[in-house]
Amino acid sequence: MTTPHQEHAAHAHTHGPDCGHTRVPHGDHVDYAHNGHLHREHGGHWDECEADGHTTHPDHAHRHGEDCGHATVLHGDHIDYLHDGHRHAEHEGHWDDH
Template sequence: MATPHQEHTDHGTHRHGPDCGHTAVHHGDHLDYAHDGHLHREHAGHWDECEPAGHAPHKDHEHVHHDECGHAQVRHGDHVDYLHDGHRHAEHGDHWDDH
């Protein structure tokens, strides 16, 4: 059975890569690229939206991210994710979610 995915149909002809100017984010076995508040991944000749499925709190995450915490920031929709130890963290209530 194929893994469900959401194709980004309005992506146009832009090709993400090491010199494209968008932030690359390691995500499992591939790279996502932060572009216009979305995360894109290449898949079978097109670009997919690479979004988390469901709510995934990052347990035991005591570090508080902020503008000067030293972790790279990636605009993601209506909030900012922080790149930390191979994860994207997003503030959610009184905890951090693992995107």
């Protein structure tokens, strides 16, 4: 899975541990959930951090939902669930790894 470089123009807010936005571990960096988008710091600016492609999370038997115990992140038109360092999103009867 790759992440295209898509700069978030005119993003004056500086994310950090105390900014009030949900921290989302993502590989070697931390994304911040902000208004349905995920932002990551890169080269002195903030990028939209969106996965490229469709990656199914195999053998994921756990059903995420309102009381599953995992943190939720608004992501565009759906909810992602933070689970073991991944964001899971329901998609056509299975869970995707975002």
